[in-house]
Amino acid sequence: MGGWEGKVDIHRIFVLQPTRPQTFFGVGALARLDGILAGLAAAGRDKVLLVTDTVAYRASGAWDTVRPMLERHVAWEHFDGVRPNPTYANCEAAAALGRELGATAVLAIGGGSALDTAKTAAVLLVHPRKKASDFYEKGAPVTGALPLVAVNTSHGTGSEVGAFAVAQSDGEEKPAIRSPHLYPVQTIEDPALTVSLPVKLTVSTAMDALCHALEAATAVTASPYSITLAREAVRLVAAFLPTAIVQPGNLAARYWLMYASAIAGMSFDLGLLHVTHALEHAMSALNADIPHGEGLGILLPAVLREIYPAAPEVLADILAPIAPGLAGRPGEAETAVARVREWLAAIGQPATMGAYFTGVDVPALTRMAMKSSLAKMLLPLAPIRVDCGVVERIFQHSL
Structure with a gap:
């Protein structure tokens, strides 16, 4: 069996149900x-x-x-x-x-x-x-x-x-x-x-939904259910965010972005999150001016560079609308990162955290990320072992 499905542990029991509300x-x-x-x-x-x-x-x-x-x-x-x-x-x-x-x-x-x-x-x-x-x-x-x-x-x-x-x-x-x-x-x-969301918040909230989906699909707690929800959420964000940016009042675009956010939320409610959210929470704890979704989008390429080799099949699958042509091989991480960066630039997502931090801040960000209770909850769920070196490298690559 090819693709990420072949790596699913069919003996691990997971919860197959919708979320509560x-x-x-x-x-x-x-x-x-x-x-x-x-x-x-x-x-x-x-x-x-x-x-x-x-x-x-x-x-x-x-x-x-x-x-x-x-x-x-x-x-x-x-x-x-x-x-x-x-x-x-x-x-x-x-x-x-x-x-x-x-x-x-x-x-x-x-x-x-x-x-x-x-x-x-x-x-x-x-x-x-x-x-x-x-x-x-x-x-x-x-x-x-x-x-x-x-x-x-x-x-x-x-x-x-x-x-x-x-x-x-x-x-x-x-x-x-x-x-x-x-x-x-x-x-x-x-x-x-x-529809009243300004462009900056339209992009940053969509980045939050996108990262919910990508993390929930690659966490060690992921299931076929959380991956399927995540794949559809990414497809919808890729399809409708550009329209919402240039046509803020387009109700169809807003409908599908809100639906993408909801199912991405369901995905992470069951599949949980890991690196991107753990590190962004350190960023916004140290500088409350950074919008949560914008911070996630800044970190995303550097996080992908680290985790792609550990989960290439599922990432190639769900990133296809954003980074087409990936074969799901560990060695194509840099190609995946380059294509995601191109897409982020096209929608106006900031590429660096330079507006909020400098290299001098990286040690403090790294310490904060590693010691926080949220990181202790989330980092063990990543598809790779996350230590101080990984965290520092992600922040350095995000400058």
């Missing part, structure tokens, strides 16, 4: 929120903590539709203090507002940062004696969370279909937690909410 997907899906809020109220969950950043919930057009729904069905308080790469303090401030309200449910409108903040607040609200650091750093078990409804305004996060949350400590640490209680109970995926 009931997800309403398609243009106009936001209208379903009215029934969701009515259902929460009927179930006695009529006090809702709304979590957003300061911009996306309005710029996306969601707010004009959502506010009348909230006023019709529930009592609510609005936390709009979400920041990119949210901190423990952000999450605890959201939870404090929810506690004042006596919140019985949480509604998040936004991308990954809003969802991470809302997930953490939902956990804190049922663990009143705990701090965010107890879960993120001390291993406290997540034994429950308030029901979370997610309205996604991005086509990159994946958090709306997954069981992970990420937050940043007061220092340089940016760990993650994972629990079935972190799945939203219901998710709205309405592509119309993404």
Whole structure:
């Protein structure tokens, strides 16, 4: 049997099931929120903590539709203090507002940062004696969370279909937690909410989805299911991102990018992630100004150079829409990297991290990446052994 299928361990048992949230997907899906809020109220969950950043919930057009729904069905308080790469303090401030309200449910409108903040607040609200650091750093078990409804305004996060949350400590640490209680109970995926994304965010969120797919397909935890989802996600990003860049209002392009992001999120929820995300989290922990997806895109070629020889069959297969003509041989890593770089340049993805770091920063980035709890979780899942030398080489090649 040729291709990556021949390398699948048919004796390893994996979970073949969709991820948890009931997800309403398609243009106009936001209208379903009215029934969701009515259902929460009927179930006695009529006090809702709304979590957003300061911009996306309005710029996306969601707010004009959502506010009348909230006023019709529930009592609510609005936390709009979400920041990119949210901190423990952000999450605890959201939870404090929810506690004042006596919140019985949480509604998040936004991308990954809003969802991470809302997930953490939902956990804190049922663990009143705990701090965010107890879960993120001390291993406290997540034994429950308030029901979370997610309205996604991005086509990159994946958090709306997954069981992970990420937050940043007061220092340089940016760990993650994972629990079935972190799945939203219901998710709205309405592509119309993404048409206001500026070009830079259109590209960077698509890079996030792309890297979710590539990592989930090459992790040691990958399965035929996660690889199949990843392959389709990459195909759709390659097919529709160029259109979304030049025609931001093209709803069909936004539809397929959001769908690609959702299935890439499902892929990594089951197949998990590894090098690119572990290293980018070190970058954004040390410099919060770097957009998550942009950082991933900067690192991607250097990561591919390292991992391609260990997973050439699957990478040649799923990268075909971006880097056609690969045969799936270990020795073609440089060809694969060159073709991916050409594609990244064509869509306007920055090629280096020079706008954020210099060579002087590489030792600190390497130390941060190697010592972080997230790296300790993810790096063992890579298809290669990742040590300090590999990490330093990736950062050097990304300058």
